[in-house]
Amino acid sequence: MRRLFGLLTVISAMFALSGAAAAVNDAVLMAKRPAKLLSDYGLFADGAAQVPGERVVAYDLISPLFTDYAHKFRFIYVPEGKTAAYDDTEVLDFPVGSALVKTFAYPADFRKPDDNIRLLETRLLIHQAEGWVTWAYVWNEDQSDAVLKVAGATIPVSWTDESGAPRSIQYVVPNKNQCKGCHVFDKAVSPIGPKARNMNRDNVYAGNTQNQLAHLAAIGFLTGAPSPDQAPRVPAPDDAAASLDARARAYLDVNCAHCHRMEGPASTSGLFLIYGETRMNQVGLKKRPVAAGRGSGNLAYDIDPGHADRSIIPFRMESVDPGVMMPELGRTVAHAEGVKLISDWINSMKE
Amino acid sequence: MNIIFKSAAVALCLGTSALAWAQAETETAPAATEEAAMADNVIRVVPGENAQEDIQEALILAEPGSVIELGAGIYNLTGALSLDVPNITLRGAGMDQTILSFKGQTTGSEGLLVTAGGAWIENLAIEDTPGDGIKAKGVDQITFKDVRVEWTRGPNAENGAYGLYPVESKNVLIDGAVVRGASDAGIYVGQSQQIIVRNSRAEFNVAGIEIENCYFADVYDNVATRNTGGILIFDMPNLPQKGGHSIRIYNNKSFANDTANFAPPGNVVGSVPRGTGLIVMANHDVEVYDNEFYDNASINVSVNAYQRDYNDPEFDPLPRNIYIHDNTYGRAGWDPDKAVKDLVAPLTGTPIPDIVWDGAVDGIWAAFFGADEGKGVYVKEAATVKVANLNVVRDMILPWDVSPTFELEEYQGTLPPRDAVKLPQDK
Numbered sequence: 001m002r003r004l005f006g007l008l009t010v011i012s013a014m015f016a017l018s019g020a021a022a023a024v025n026d027a028v029l030m031a032k033r034p035a036k037l038l039s040d041y042g043l044f045a046d047g048a049a050q051v052p053g054e055r056v057v058a059y060d061l062i063s064p065l066f067t068d069y070a071h072k073f074r075f076i077y078v079p080e081g082k083t084a085a086y087d088d089t090e091v092l093d094f095p096v097g098s099a100l101v102k103t104f105a106y107p108a109d110f111r112k113p114d115d116n117i118r119l120l121e122t123r124l125l126i127h128q129a130e131g132w133v134t135w136a137y138v139w140n141e142d143q144s145d146a147v148l149k150v151a152g153a154t155i156p157v158s159w160t161d162e163s164g165a166p167r168s169i170q171y172v173v174p175n176k177n178q179c180k181g182c183h184v185f186d187k188a189v190s191p192i193g194p195k196a197r198n199m200n201r202d203n204v205y206a207g208n209t210q211n212q213l214a215h216l217a218a219i220g221f222l223t224g225a226p227s228p229d230q231a232p233r234v235p236a237p238d239d240a241a242a243s244l245d246a247r248a249r250a251y252l253d254v255n256c257a258h259c260h261r262m263e264g265p266a267s268t269s270g271l272f273l274i275y276g277e278t279r280m281n282q283v284g285l286k287k288r289p290v291a292a293g294r295g296s297g298n299l300a301y302d303i304d305p306g307h308a309d310r311s312i313i314p315f316r317m318e319s320v321d322p323g324v325m326m327p328e329l330g331r332t333v334a335h336a337e338g339v340k341l342i343s344d345w346i347n348s349m350k351e
Numbered sequence: 352m353n354i355i356f357k358s359a360a361v362a363l364c365l366g367t368s369a370l371a372w373a374q375a376e377t378e379t380a381p382a383a384t385e386e387a388a389m390a391d392n393v394i395r396v397v398p399g400e401n402a403q404e405d406i407q408e409a410l411i412l413a414e415p416g417s418v419i420e421l422g423a424g425i426y427n428l429t430g431a432l433s434l435d436v437p438n439i440t441l442r443g444a445g446m447d448q449t450i451l452s453f454k455g456q457t458t459g460s461e462g463l464l465v466t467a468g469g470a471w472i473e474n475l476a477i478e479d480t481p482g483d484g485i486k487a488k489g490v491d492q493i494t495f496k497d498v499r500v501e502w503t504r505g506p507n508a509e510n511g512a513y514g515l516y517p518v519e520s521k522n523v524l525i526d527g528a529v530v531r532g533a534s535d536a537g538i539y540v541g542q543s544q545q546i547i548v549r550n551s552r553a554e555f556n557v558a559g560i561e562i563e564n565c566y567f568a569d570v571y572d573n574v575a576t577r578n579t580g581g582i583l584i585f586d587m588p589n590l591p592q593k594g595g596h597s598i599r600i601y602n603n604k605s606f607a608n609d610t611a612n613f614a615p616p617g618n619v620v621g622s623v624p625r626g627t628g629l630i631v632m633a634n635h636d637v638e639v640y641d642n643e644f645y646d647n648a649s650i651n652v653s654v655n656a657y658q659r660d661y662n663d664p665e666f667d668p669l670p671r672n673i674y675i676h677d678n679t680y681g682r683a684g685w686d687p688d689k690a691v692k693d694l695v696a697p698l699t700g701t702p703i704p705d706i707v708w709d710g711a712v713d714g715i716w717a718a719f720f721g722a723d724e725g726k727g728v729y730v731k732e733a734a735t736v737k738v739a740n741l742n743v744v745r746d747m748i749l750p751w752d753v754s755p756t757f758e759l760e761e762y763q764g765t766l767p768p769r770d771a772v773k774l775p776q777d778k
Binding site for chain 2: 150151152170172175176177178180181184187262265267268270281282286287288289290291292293294295296297298299300312321322323324325328329332
């Protein structure tokens with residue numbers, strides 16, 4: 001059960017006035033061993049309601065990663081006296097001491113996304129002196145706190161989807177190594193999401209609408225950022241005003257390119273899906289599979305232009321067979337809307 | 352309660368909760384891991400209800416340099432295991448004693464993924480993974496010693512692609528492996544450097560042993576039989592590492608590779624003809640000697656260009672500097688399949704000659720006067736060994752001259768001997 005945000009903002013504001021707002025515990029963040037409880041870090045003023053603590057700032061992505069339809073609450077913490085450096089193409093360069101926080105949650109009814117939210121897990125990416133570390137915390141039954149899980153977990157989840165149909169899945173909390181399965185750049189653990197092009201959008205801060213990059217710059221979290229209209233921006237997957245090509249490429253960028261790039265785990269495939277990749281053969285156009293095995297689905301090309309039904313990429317996006325499916329981690333069901341987007345894109349290509 | 356830390360000083364008997372500080376469910380002495388971190392520490396796991404969690408926790412929490420021992424028995428696993436701690440030895444009680452069964456796997460695309468260097472995996476079996484058996488990606492020093500990977504239902508298109516699958520790695524040692532049933536390649540080394548594959552047995556796979564886009568590989572003392580194709584030395588376009596070279600294939604037996612090709616179409620191995628002893632495709636500096644090739648119904652040895660369309664200006668599709676000598680050849684080519692049946696047999700008749708080179712060379716000059724120094728295909732075999740050059744480029748230029756040549760003297764030349772591959776972990 002989660003109460004309404006507005007009320008909580010008021011409550012946390014009252015806390016702030018009384019000087020009782022949660023401050024992040026830097027010593028716990030930087031400790032070699034992870035805390036047993038999520039609350040030990042002090043990242044939230046109210047964890048159950050996902051109200052962030054001091055210097056913990058909420059953000060959203062324009063084109064988010066699909067994770068079994070989970071709703072996500074994302075936050076950035078940058079310690080006092082430090083700032084992240086802007087980057088045009090890669091993830092913003094967060095200083096040592098920073099933390100990225102992502103909570104995965106399911107509203108009971110997706111038609112009322114703010115009511116009856118069940119928090120499942122909160123994942124932390126903490127930038128320690130030796131590099132980024134990853135930990136996953138699973139929320140307890142009464143949603144009062146979340147507990148460290150090193151070896152992962154499987155949690156049954158049910159919800160009612162936007163069309164009113166009942167859905168249920170076996171939600172998978174990743175183990176520590178699986179985190180690195182995606183969060184790796186040139187062999188080092190790295191964040192994926194907070195890239196300028198995917199953060200360049202509005203959000204509401206204390207009742208005021210402001211561009212996220214501009215907000216981060218204004219509060220001293222980010223230096224070197226151009227004005228939002230000068231920064232790159234990807235379209236949302238359902239943005240009818242944007243080109244199909246840009247939407248599809250943005251979708252592949254955030255869902256696939258952390259592996260499918262020279263610096264990622266799928267470098268061996270030669271399929272490179274990063275947003276700026278211009279060599280269309282490397283993006284899959286008439287590219288034959290290399291080590292796909294059954295993943296090829298008896299099809300000749302990753303992208304057979306004009307023929308999504310003959311293309312390996314949508315075939316693997318639709319599959320839930322662990323020997324076939326893509327991405328390999330982070331989903332147990334197909335993302336119907338994503339499959340449709342990529343299929344439409346391939347079908348729109350000239351043969 | 353399946354994990355036991357044992358150190359030289361103490362033997363502690365602890366449950367999974369001892370793994371730590373990392374588990375919030377219980378309060379235990381963190382001393383356990385400190386003890387375990389001492390020299391010669393061993394983490395022991397035995398089969399049980401929590402096999403998945405027990406093994407995965409050990410793989411995550413092991414200190415670098417420690418040994419994880421998996422006791423005899425069957426471990427029923429539901430998800431991919433992964434190892435990201437350096438210098439870990441993962442040891443079973445034998446390839447028929449310690450069996451990691453992935454029949455019930457629902458998550459992850461391989462049985463075990465290794466992403467840390469110095470891994471030594473020995474005396475265990477991986478069975479029935481929906482995807483690859485063991486994949487090692489981007490590591491320096493990876494050893495598979497006496498490891499079995501098997502799909503127990505036999506050849507089936509639904510089996511995983513690769514049994515042992517080190518890729519983009521350096522210092523790869525595969526010794527004493529047994530791999531059966533892979534729908535692509537049983538033992539597959541890709542985009543790697545400094546490789547030894549030896550004393551291993553590959554059966555009932557589409558490709559028994561495949562070395563693809565690799566530099567410096569020694570493949571010796573192996574048996575490849577009952578596969579579709581026994582040994583493949585391939586180079587493919589559009590990959591980060593290409594231009595495979597410096598490979599020696601010697602003292603192997605590749606015979607009776609008689610399993611119909613069961614690869615999912617679309618994959619390059621889907622084109623391998625049933626009954627192939629060896630294919631060398633688009634590599635350079637490859638030496639093939641002292642092997643035995645026999646009872647291969649399509650062809651004993653094929654040397655050919657990459658034949659599919661590709662879009663990669665840096666890719667060289669031609670085999671160059673290939674030296675084949677002192678092998679023994681038995682019966683072959685009496686019942687060719689796929690391209691050997693459709694393209695080779697009409698030119699050479701059956702039985703197909705022991706060694707067939709498609710003759711693809713670049714340019715008219717080479718087509719008529721032979722390849723330049725250092726770009727040829729050289730053969731030195733007994734006079735009874737039949738060799739054919741299909742002259743495909745020549746045929747392209749002069750379509751009326753569709754006659755393969757069979758003269759051994761066309762292949763005069765040798766390669767300078769190359770030093771054996773030496774691996775730091777191979778003592």
